[in-house]
Amino acid sequence: MKCVILGATRGMGRALVRQMAGRGDQLFLLGRDEESLHRSVSDLEARGGTAPVGIAEVDLLQPATFEPAFDAAESSLGSIDVVVLTAGDFDSQEELESDPKRLQRLLETNFTGSVLFCEAARRRLLPGGGTLCAFSSVAGERGRKPVGLYGATKAGLTRYLEALDHRYRLKGLLVVCVKPGFVKTGMTGGNEPPPFAGEPDAVARRVLKAIDRGTPVVYAPPIWRWVMLVIRHLPRFVMRRIEF
Numbered sequence: 001m002k003c004v005i006l007g008a009t010r011g012m013g014r015a016l017v018r019q020m021a022g023r024g025d026q027l028f029l030l031g032r033d034e035e036s037l038h039r040s041v042s043d044l045e046a047r048g049g050t051a052p053v054g055i056a057e058v059d060l061l062q063p064a065t066f067e068p069a070f071d072a073a074e075s076s077l078g079s080i081d082v083v084v085l086t087a088g089d090f091d092s093q094e095e096l097e098s099d100p101k102r103l104q105r106l107l108e109t110n111f112t113g114s115v116l117f118c119e120a121a122r123r124r125l126l127p128g129g130g131t132l133c134a135f136s137s138v139a140g141e142r143g144r145k146p147v148g149l150y151g152a153t154k155a156g157l158t159r160y161l162e163a164l165d166h167r168y169r170l171k172g173l174l175v176v177c178v179k180p181g182f183v184k185t186g187m188t189g190g191n192e193p194p195p196f197a198g199e200p201d202a203v204a205r206r207v208l209k210a211i212d213r214g215t216p217v218v219y220a221p222p223i224w225r226w227v228m229l230v231i232r233h234l235p236r237f238v239m240r241r242i243e244f
Helices: 011-022 034-046 063-077 093-098 100-125 145-171 200-213 223-232
Strands: 002-006 026-031 054-057 082-085 130-135 173-180 217-220
Touching: 002 011, 002 063, 011 026, 011 034, 011 200, 026 034, 026 063, 034 054, 054 063, 063 100, 082 100, 093 100, 093 145, 100 130, 100 145, 130 145, 130 200, 145 173, 173 200, 173 223, 200 217, 217 223
Parallel strands: 002 026, 002 082, 026 054, 082 130, 130 173, 173 217
Antiparallel strands: none
16 A cells, blocks of 8 residues: 555554554655654664655644645655544643643644645545545543543544545545544553553554455444443433543
8 A cells, every 4th residue: 555644753653654564555654843754764664664665744733734745745655545644632631721722732733633634635535536544532432521622622523534434435535533542652651541551553453454444433442442332321410420
């Protein structure tokens, strides 16, 4: 596959591109920091990757960077089969409630910037077809006290991806919405891992299978499908009393 990935320099994105490179996929990496992108390329080369890996700088808060990056990717790869968005923002509910500027940044990154990036990807993948994979979160499944603001951004992104799938799958665009639970990455490093916390490599393997199959929704680790099934059906009076 010829893949463009935004967010490949850390966490889930890094685990995913390592597995893609290991099986011979052609990659083009996008990210905010050129130095981090070069380190990621060096990491892939050190692991035995033989195909050249291109890079371009993209910031979800700067939509003007999207089209030039896709132009560069198409020039490097020849065509694009898959676009993956793993990049996003996170902070605690307490921090977001106390700092309006921090909250605005998270809202713009996780929803507005992410949707605009996916729209740019959609235009590149259609009418020929391809796969768009974006990372949402189980935090968007229900309004929950500890992650209310972060979860709201992911709820919006999830609904957008669902609508995109309904609108364009029969025209050849396969949309994959990834809903991770807690994964042990740098983004969650300051938090105590809850039960069922996932490891990046295991989650990446599951996501890669979903990309290959065009699975519309994938929970990772898979147990979160059943955890959130229960949570979605809890009455409001219970949700008001629990700290989940």
